[in-house]
Amino acid sequence: MSTANKVIKIVNEKTVENATCTFCGCCCDDITLTVDMDKKVITQAKDACILGKAWFLNHVIEDKPIARIDGKEVSLDDAIDEAAKILMDAKFPILYGMSDTICEAQRQCAPMMDDCGGTIDTTTSVCHGPSGMAFQGVGEPSMTLGEVKNRADFVMYWGGNPAEAHPRHFARYAVTPKGMFTPNGKDDRTVVIVDIRQTKTAGVADIFLQVKPGKDFEFLWILRAACKGVKVPENCKELCGIKKEVVEDLISRMKNCKYGVIFFGMGLTMTRGRHFNSGALMALATDLNEFTHFVAKPARGHGNVTGADNVVSWQTGYPFGVNFSRGFPRFNPGEFTTVDTLTRGEVDAALIIASDPVANFPKPAIDHLKSNKCKLISIDTKQTPTSETAHVSIQTSTYGINTGGTVYRMDDVPISLRPAFDSPFPSDLEVLTKLRKKVNELSKKANRTYSKNKYI
Amino acid sequence: MKGQLILIPGRSAKQGVELNKGKLKDEYKKVTSILEISFEDMTTLGLETGDHVKISNKIGETNVTVKGLKEGKIPEGYAFIPYGPPSSCLFDGETCSTGMPESKGMIIDIEFIKKGEIKKKELISLDKQDEDKQDEDQQDEDQ
Numbered sequence: 001m002s003t004a005n006k007v008i009k010i011v012n013e014k015t016v017e018n019a020t021c022t023f024c025g026c027c028c029d030d031i032t033l034t035v036d037m038d039k040k041v042i043t044q045a046k047d048a049c050i051l052g053k054a055w056f057l058n059h060v061i062e063d064k065p066i067a068r069i070d071g072k073e074v075s076l077d078d079a080i081d082e083a084a085k086i087l088m089d090a091k092f093p094i095l096y097g098m099s100d101t102i103c104e105a106q107r108q109c110a111p112m113m114d115d116c117g118g119t120i121d122t123t124t125s126v127c128h129g130p131s132g133m134a135f136q137g138v139g140e141p142s143m144t145l146g147e148v149k150n151r152a153d154f155v156m157y158w159g160g161n162p163a164e165a166h167p168r169h170f171a172r173y174a175v176t177p178k179g180m181f182t183p184n185g186k187d188d189r190t191v192v193i194v195d196i197r198q199t200k201t202a203g204v205a206d207i208f209l210q211v212k213p214g215k216d217f218e219f220l221w222i223l224r225a226a227c228k229g230v231k232v233p234e235n236c237k238e239l240c241g242i243k244k245e246v247v248e249d250l251i252s253r254m255k256n257c258k259y260g261v262i263f264f265g266m267g268l269t270m271t272r273g274r275h276f277n278s279g280a281l282m283a284l285a286t287d288l289n290e291f292t293h294f295v296a297k298p299a300r301g302h303g304n305v306t307g308a309d310n311v312v313s314w315q316t317g318y319p320f321g322v323n324f325s326r327g328f329p330r331f332n333p334g335e336f337t338t339v340d341t342l343t344r345g346e347v348d349a350a351l352i353i354a355s356d357p358v359a360n361f362p363k364p365a366i367d368h369l370k371s372n373k374c375k376l377i378s379i380d381t382k383q384t385p386t387s388e389t390a391h392v393s394i395q396t397s398t399y400g401i402n403t404g405g406t407v408y409r410m411d412d413v414p415i416s417l418r419p420a421f422d423s424p425f426p427s428d429l430e431v432l433t434k435l436r437k438k439v440n441e442l443s444k445k446a447n448r449t450y451s452k453n454k455y456i
Numbered sequence: 457m458k459g460q461l462i463l464i465p466g467r468s469a470k471q472g473v474e475l476n477k478g479k480l481k482d483e484y485k486k487v488t489s490i491l492e493i494s495f496e497d498m499t500t501l502g503l504e505t506g507d508h509v510k511i512s513n514k515i516g517e518t519n520v521t522v523k524g525l526k527e528g529k530i531p532e533g534y535a536f537i538p539y540g541p542p543s544s545c546l547f548d549g550e551t552c553s554t555g556m557p558e559s560k561g562m563i564i565d566i567e568f569i570k571k572g573e574i575k576k577k578e579l580i581s582l583d584k585q586d587e588d589k590q591d592e593d594q595q596d597e598d599q
């Protein structure tokens with residue numbers, strides 16, 4: 001390469017050290033990005049996994065309008081005015097999503113719903129919502145991923161497939177890294193995978209247990225009983241798909257490890273039993289603390305879904321499915337969660353932030369979102385089925401790539417983002433701050449009961 | 457030929473990669489329309505990898521491409537599909553007062569429609585590329 005070429009390369013390139021990938025809940029903050037500042041694209045994402053590379057390298061500044069109403073380009077202010085009017089005129093407005101934006105933007109959301117007497121819900125309700133309910137029932141034997149890396153000698157994944165959903169979870173936190181008390185990495189750990197199918201995750205297992213589909217609760221309860229010294233039933237295999245001898249060996253390993261951890265996924269929360277499954281697992285981890293140190297943690301999916309739980313919790317006291325129609329927050333999954341309110345056809349205005357329910361929700365909920373009974377407002381960084389269906393659609397810049405801010409890793413550790421390059425699109429924070437202000441103005445004018453007695 | 461299976465939708469690395477490229481693109485639609493079932497069930501149902509099938513339940517129906525998995529990869533009687541619009545067509549809105557629809561373990565009817573244009577080899581090579589890519593990433597991590 002000639003000297004001239006080298007100079008051009010240096011002038012146009014920028015390196016961002018320790019950038020954070022916000023695609024999944026691992027929030028890996030050790031990525032080195034190389035950015036072509038002329039083309040405004042990331043050309044390399046060193047140390048990112050297959051999903052992280054796809055997240056960074058496919059990010060382009062789209063040639064699309066910032067704001068649209070019914071598909072026609074409008075100014076951002078006009079779109080915000082229309083969105084605020086829709087929310088204030090609605091009888092049952094909801095705000096849903098927030099898992100792919102920064103905490104600073106998330107904190108604008110609950111006050112907005114407080115102003116218009118609406119409902120706020122996060123993607124947690126269709127993710128680890130049942131685990132959130134279980135936390136309230138049995139508590140959460142928690143930890144940070146740093147503790148796991150340095151101490152855990154027994155690692156279990158239950159009903160999740162991190163090899164495909166959190167590819168660096170093994171190498172960065174739980175299976176192969178060499179920690180303070182695990183100097184030999186994987187050799188110092190026993191890795192157990194529990195799933196109904198032999199996923200790619202099963203490849204790292206020392207012990208793979210193929211539980212009978214829909215029998216996770218039974219297996220967990222047998223383990224709890226065995227932990228307390230109750231004899232494992234002879235027909236254990238018929239009950240849950242795992243042989244009696246295997247269960248006895250497993251509980252012995254769990255009791256005798258120095259530091260045990262269970263990560264659990266949608267295999268528990270999306271199947272029959274839901275919060276009972278998550279609750280049984282966390283109760284098992286709690287029980288094991290009679291013998292050793294044992295913890296459990298949900299493996300969270302989206303980049304800042306944990307932040308959404310935290311922000312909504314510290315603002316309202318509840319993590320998701322919170323209604324303000326009486327002027328104070330009420331939490332009731334099933335009554336105020338988005339899938340239910342949409343399926344029952346109660347919602348007449350939906351503000352969707354950084355998520356895509358039109359692609360991912362159950363069909364009856366999608367049908368209502370698409371119907372003329374519900375005015376849909378979308379704030380998202382990319383074009384999705386939701387943004388393309390929306391009456392008001394606002395495109396924003398991407399967190400972690402174009403904007404800074406704070407996200408929470410899946411173990412509730414806050415991380416500051418280092419953006420790579422600017423975007424012509426406004427940030428979620430800017431749009432939501434403006435929208436919150438506008439809703440607040442309209443709420444004061446409307447002189448409603450809940451506009452006088454503010455909770456937040 | 458018709459039959460019944462239990463559907464387990466879930467995440468896959470390929471689905472994750474494609475959604476970053478764009479949910480409105482054909483490749484994302486293709487990736488989320490591949491139904492994985494055991495070879496035993498393929499034989500019972502008279503299907504081959506690449507065949508188009510209709511899957512349906514009381515909520516809705518959708519057309520997908522079928523792919524066979526090696527023994528033990530998925531229990532007999534079960535089917536896996538990556539999350540996406542086709543799987544959403546079959547989710548019920550009932551949440552049993554939890555907010556969470558039962559998104560895994562739905563009983564579905566499966567019915568052969570036609571021989572597919574996607575060849576068996578093509579599906580297998582796509583998987584092979586993914587596995588190789590992930591192995592490389594894993595090796596990088598370990599180093």
